[in-house]
Amino acid sequence: MTAPVLSLRDLRTEYRTDRGTVQAVRGIDLTLQRGEILGLVGESGSGKSVTCMSILKLLKRGGHITSGVAEFEGRDLLQLSERQLTAVRGEKIGVVFQDPMSALNPTMTVGRQIVEVLMQHRKISKKAARDRAVELFELVRIPSARTRIDSYPHEFSGGMRQRVMIAIALACDPDILIADEPTTALDVTIQRQILALLKELRDRLGMAIILVTHDLGVIAETADRVMVLYGGQVMEEALVADLFAAPCHPYTRGLLAAIPDPRQAGRPLSPVRGSPPDMRTPPPGCPFAPRCPQAMRICETPPPMFDATGNPALQAGQRARCWHADATAPAQIFETPS
Amino acid sequence: MTQPLLALENLEMHFQTRQGPLKAVDGVSLTIQHGETLGLVGESGCGKSTLARALMRLYRPTGGQILLDGVDITTLNEKALKPHRKKVQMIFQDPVAALNGRMTVGELVAEPLEIMGIGTAETRRTRVAELLDNVGLGADAADRFPHSFSGGQRQRVGIARAIALEPELVVCDEPISALDVSIQAQIVNMLSELKRDTSLAYLFITHDLSMLRHIADRIGVMYLGKLVEIAPSEALHTAPRHPYTELLWSAIPVPDPAARRDDPFETGEVPSPLDLPSGCRFRTRCPYATDLCAQAEPDLITQDDGHAVACHHPLHGSTSNTQQEQENA
Numbered sequence: 001m002t003a004p005v006l007s008l009r010d011l012r013t014e015y016r017t018d019r020g021t022v023q024a025v026r027g028i029d030l031t032l033q034r035g036e037i038l039g040l041v042g043e044s045g046s047g048k049s050v051t052c053m054s055i056l057k058l059l060k061r062g063g064h065i066t067s068g069v070a071e072f073e074g075r076d077l078l079q080l081s082e083r084q085l086t087a088v089r090g091e092k093i094g095v096v097f098q099d100p101m102s103a104l105n106p107t108m109t110v111g112r113q114i115v116e117v118l119m120q121h122r123k124i125s126k127k128a129a130r131d132r133a134v135e136l137f138e139l140v141r142i143p144s145a146r147t148r149i150d151s152y153p154h155e156f157s158g159g160m161r162q163r164v165m166i167a168i169a170l171a172c173d174p175d176i177l178i179a180d181e182p183t184t185a186l187d188v189t190i191q192r193q194i195l196a197l198l199k200e201l202r203d204r205l206g207m208a209i210i211l212v213t214h215d216l217g218v219i220a221e222t223a224d225r226v227m228v229l230y231g232g233q234v235m236e237e238a239l240v241a242d243l244f245a246a247p248c249h250p251y252t253r254g255l256l257a258a259i260p261d262p263r264q265a266g267r268p269l270s271p272v273r274g275s276p277p278d279m280r281t282p283p284p285g286c287p288f289a290p291r292c293p294q295a296m297r298i299c300e301t302p303p304p305m306f307d308a309t310g311n312p313a314l315q316a317g318q319r320a321r322c323w324h325a326d327a328t329a330p331a332q333i334f335e336t337p338s
Numbered sequence: 339m340t341q342p343l344l345a346l347e348n349l350e351m352h353f354q355t356r357q358g359p360l361k362a363v364d365g366v367s368l369t370i371q372h373g374e375t376l377g378l379v380g381e382s383g384c385g386k387s388t389l390a391r392a393l394m395r396l397y398r399p400t401g402g403q404i405l406l407d408g409v410d411i412t413t414l415n416e417k418a419l420k421p422h423r424k425k426v427q428m429i430f431q432d433p434v435a436a437l438n439g440r441m442t443v444g445e446l447v448a449e450p451l452e453i454m455g456i457g458t459a460e461t462r463r464t465r466v467a468e469l470l471d472n473v474g475l476g477a478d479a480a481d482r483f484p485h486s487f488s489g490g491q492r493q494r495v496g497i498a499r500a501i502a503l504e505p506e507l508v509v510c511d512e513p514i515s516a517l518d519v520s521i522q523a524q525i526v527n528m529l530s531e532l533k534r535d536t537s538l539a540y541l542f543i544t545h546d547l548s549m550l551r552h553i554a555d556r557i558g559v560m561y562l563g564k565l566v567e568i569a570p571s572e573a574l575h576t577a578p579r580h581p582y583t584e585l586l587w588s589a590i591p592v593p594d595p596a597a598r599r600d601d602p603f604e605t606g607e608v609p610s611p612l613d614l615p616s617g618c619r620f621r622t623r624c625p626y627a628t629d630l631c632a633q634a635e636p637d638l639i640t641q642d643d644g645h646a647v648a649c650h651h652p653l654h655g656s657t658s659n660t661q662q663e664q665e666n667a
Contacts, residue, residue, distance in 0.1 A: 043518035043519060043520060044489075044518055141604065157607050157608070158382075159607055160607070187381035187382055187545065187608075188381070188545065188547070188586060188589040188590055188591075189381065189585060189586065189589040189603075189605055190381075190607065191589065191591070192588075192589040192591070192603045193602075193603050193604065193605070195591070196600070196601065196602050196603045197602075199600065200602065214518065214519060215519075215591060216519070216593045217590065217591030217592060217593045218591050219593075220591065220592060220593045220594055220595045220597075220598065221591045221592065221598055221599070240595045241595045241596070244593070244594060244595050244596075254520060255519055255520060256593070258519055258520055258522070258523040259519075259548070259593050260523075260548045260549050260551065260552040262548065262551055262552075262575070264552075265551050265552050265571070265572070266552070268527050268530065269523035269526055269527050269552065270523060271520060271521070271522075271523030271524040271527060272520035272521075272523075272524075273524075275488040275490060275491065275521070276488065276518065276520075291520075
């Protein structure tokens with residue numbers, strides 16, 4: 001396999017708040033290959049967004065990265081100065097957020113906002129930057145690009161605004177696009193347009209995309225590979241087809257089972273019992289153990305990631321952080337329910 | 339047929355804006371029977387939440403009628419409305435914003451009973467404990483404050499409040515959209531549980547079409563202030579007759595990588611509600627639109643099987659409205 005474009009090792013991020021320290025990310029490893037769409041799926045508080053924002057050190061107030069390495073082009077992003085990081089953000093790694101309105105300057109035409117990004121990162125004339133902006137608008141399929149470029153953000157619909165955000169993120173041909181819940185605020189018909197656009201752009205430009213979402217449907221439609229996050233840790237990772245066909249972790253299985261099945265309309269749904277953990281005081285072992293129907297006594301000890309070695313239940317490249325995936329465990333550990 | 343619990347007749351809710359009139363709800367007729375769950379879907383700006391607020395009489399409708407148990411409540415003043423308020427309650431999307439953070443959960447759930455002057459302080463306490471039990475929180479929750487609960491638990495508080503007065507209809511406006519996936523199913527199951535063995539009815543507003551298929555008996559689809567199709571849930575999913583319904587269904591992400599679609603799906607965007615297209619409002623995005631669609635606005639016509647659609651060229655072999663009109667004439 002070729003070298004990954006980004007490799008994240010043992011990332012830990014916490015938030016200091018008035019009510020205590022929230023352990024948002026607790027040792028996440030991630031590798032991103034060139035040209036792949038990696039989905040990060042999880043519920044609120046699972047650490048999926050914080051992981052992405054840690055990569056570019058775009059944390060909100062109170063956020064601190066306490067350990068980890070983010071290797072990109074032979075450098076550790078987490079060790080870069082603010083000035084060096086500014087060169088990476090926008091130029092090499094583009095970001096698209098859930099709410100495009102809050103990320104755009106409302107008093108500036110969208111064209112000027114793209115031109116500004118281009119002129120900051122590239123030595124080009126204003127005229128050339130404007131031409132490039134029109135080209136980018138055409139790339140993301142904004143109709144009448146040449147005239148729409150002089151509009152203000154509020155003159156666009158939600159879906160078109162998200163296209164503007166994507167155009168800005170792509171301005172400098174980034175190697176990586178981080179899309180944090182890019183379609184969550186959009187209607188389903190617009191969501192499908194944006195997801196189709198992201199796939200098309202990946203095919204045409206060859207960039208890698210990290211797609212953060214809480215929607216397994218979005219993952220199934222868009223991602224090549226997926227990581228399921230819970231309690232600030234990766235519970236399971238796999239190729240998308242493998243995750244849906246043979247989920248290993250009880251949390252993944254719970255999430256998939258909770259999706260309404262049209263063939264079972266009218267019957268009770270199968271929810272995951274209980275509530276997500278308070279990340280100020282996460283459970284000592286597996287974060288999902290308190291809600292897990294298969295929890296055992298050993299689940300109070302943090303499980304490591306198990307891979308397919310010796311375990312026929314896992315596919316190549318599939319890994320799960322669950323004691324049940326330990327192919328070498330003595331049988332008696334499975335006999336002590338918690 | 340027995341008298342419906344709720345009947346909207348040509349309900350209109352127009353707002354005056356600086357850019358001209360905004361026809362948020364523009365002549366919607368529908369009924370909800372006792373014990374029925376009616377789902378309402380549509381994209382943002384289609385008027386589904388405005389419709390809910392108008393029928394709750396949080397607005398005074400600008401036209402049409404709201405009949406609750408046969409009584410016209412469209413223009414009643416606050417005082418005359420009070421006895422009717424009891425019958426219709428609402429659950430909101432954001433349980434955090436909907437709950438006063440300075441009140442305990444017990445006080446919050448008792449509040450509707452107090453306002454209606456039901457029971458004594460003591461009987462209300464008993465009733466609150468019972469309600470908290472019913473929504474799966476347990477009576478102990480009464481002394482705690484909402485902020486110490488998770489989103490799903492707060493929504494349960496909202497539901498306990500809504501059912502305190504034993505309403506006949508609960509309007510649920512995106513009640514699960516803000517909740518985590520693993521929690522959504524808990525809330526939906528609880529809502530179904532609450533109406534079992536009673537004649538409680540729900541108006542369930544959401545953009546989550548797959549969830550709606552699961553819980554609704556019938557589903558109405560709104561587009562730019564109009565009801566474009568309304569039918570039994572199963573029929574609406576398996577054989578939609580309005581091209582917009584078909585478009586909505588095809589846009590839902592399918593949680594099955596084997597069913598992945600890679601077409602570009604360029605279907606345009608919803609026009610501005612301040613500048614509506616002539617004729618059928620959906621024609622600018624409709625793959626089947628003809629000249630007729632630009633000239634005449636199609637009426638919502640109920641066909642023999644109870645499936646109603648407002649379209650000149652309905653799908654799935656149903657008789658076109660125009661044909662039917664000619665036959666009727």
